[in-house]
Amino acid sequence: MTKKKILIVEDDQDMRRALNVRLRANNYDTAFASDAILALSIAKKEQPDLVLLDLGLPAGDGFLVMERMKNIASLSGLPVIVVSARDPEGNKDRALSAGAEAFFQKPVDNEQLMAAIRSTLGDAD
């Protein structure tokens, strides 16, 4: 069975690295993007199964990424989980209504995050 691929959209290099280790340890493939524009082009190229999306990004923000994804046929059904340092107040509702599956505020509880990823991808616990 091929591994499922998760695109990590995160401008903080250290955070990218940590998430990469954790996701690979959980048997996922990973791809990375460090800003809003790259997120779209890399997503088109890599065709991931899920996007972990930061909100504060260079060249736009997470909301812009979600907005654009809707208008790109190959990305329109791609599930997104938001992982951001931003205040859930205001941002959480906005992210969910923009189509995100879940919102996590950094620092994030890893167990909860992994559970959300598994359930979004339809993987058995």
Add this chain to the structure above:
Amino acid sequence: MARILAVDDRPINLQFLVSLLSHDGHSVLEASNGQEALDIARGQHPDLVIADIEMPVMDGYEFVTQLRTDPRIADTPVIFYTAHAGEAKFVAQPCGVTQVLTKPAEPEVILNTVSSALGELSFTERQVQSAGAGAGVESPGKIPDALITLQAVSLRLSALIELGLELASERDPQRQLDRFCSTARSIIGSSYAALGILDDGKQSIRTFVVSAGDPEKKSNHTVPPAYHGVLGKVLTERRPLRLRSPFSDLGVMDLSPDGSPISSFLCVPLLSPTDVYGWLYLLDKLGAEEFSAEDERLAMTLAAQVAVAYENVVLYETAARNAEELDKTRRQELEMKDQFVSHVSHELRSPLAVIHQFVTLMLDGLAGEITAEQREHLDVVLRNTLQLREMISDLLDITRAEAGKLLFEQHGVSLLPLFIELERNYRERAVQKGILFLVQEPRGLPLVYADPQRLRQVLANLIDNALKFTERGKITIRASWDDQPGFMRITVSDTGCGISERSLPLVFNRLYQEETTVAQSRKGLGLGLHICEQLVSLHGGRIWVESRKDHGSTFIFTVPLRIEEIRKGRNT
């Protein structure tokens, strides 16, 4: 004659009515408010009631309303005698009030109104009749001249006192000046009074008010120039001026509001302790050829009163404006602080998230095997990381609460699942410390009206504190009814180190931290209880603590019940 009930809360007004009415041959009953009046009316069945409107315990309107519902006294005619006749007229008539008299009124006017309400000949008619019946014969209804003079003095005095009280409480400058002007005219006795306040440059009139017996004159007036003839003379000399017709050429005739001739004139400057800022003039003394020296003194007294009162109002207005601006500035500052803290907490969370990720990676063995000692050290890092995360949340919460921007949504919340969740989350920590963690399940209790997140936050804060300060014994959480109807009480008690008497009043203060004797690390910003207090009061509840040093602490807070539950409780 008749039995009349006089009702007024000011003794001086009551006395005046009693002496006036009894001299006209009536027997007079007295009451100082509506309730007293109602009791007397029920017992003594007066032929007429003359009552003030604004009174303590029961006001005039309520009195008449109640009077009209009691069949034994429902037909008693009522006269309102009030300083606010203008407003009263619209309300009084539907209540069943026969007549509304403006206070202060001339004695003769009062007596005539009373007579007509009783269906008798008016006081004036009786005087005319008795004069016709035989000159020199003293009729029993005629008031001796000396008494009339006395009554007039008393009337003026009471009007002055009343005016003083009103000016002191009136906050609207325009109404204050209107009131002053009409009082001045009626107690000095003239057909027309006008009052002008200078603007800041002292060159022209900023505010002009008029009182006239004849409404035509009032509507026809034009504002004279500040320094017009006689008026200019009063302003520059700062002394009163009293004149009678014919006038030498000082422009007095120009002041006639409708061009009709003026018989007498009195003008006084409005003086504050330091300055002159306007004038008051009266035209046509009633019942005499000219204004008297006493009128002049009275006008000066009134003018001094209004000057001080008016200055106060202007000061008050300025102060209110300043307070408003200050308030605006403060709101802006809070808004800026909120934005700043929001930004900072975001910036702090990002690196904290990285630390957290790598610590958990290592703890989870994703970076290779770790020794027991390394695990122990990493646990310390993790615990402090999570503590930092809580501190950042607290900081944002408190800033939001102070800026009034804390999002907050109350609905019906069941305490049972919340308590079960808390037990699950905290039991292990308590057991590790060797203390009992008792949660009394709130069965059979109604829903509370709360924001579930915030309610959990308050309880979590209190339990965290209890765990922090308790080394042995137990922590108990329970819910019960509060003494105040419509409220539930939630209690978190521990057997920990307690709070000293000195610190007890301070624990809910912002940034308060209990000094610990044990070598404990600093734990938190000291915002926890302050946030609890803010959150509880947002719910409409109260929070307090009962504690003694070394004898544990009990934190108690109240939460309102869901409205439906309160209603249900009231109905049963």
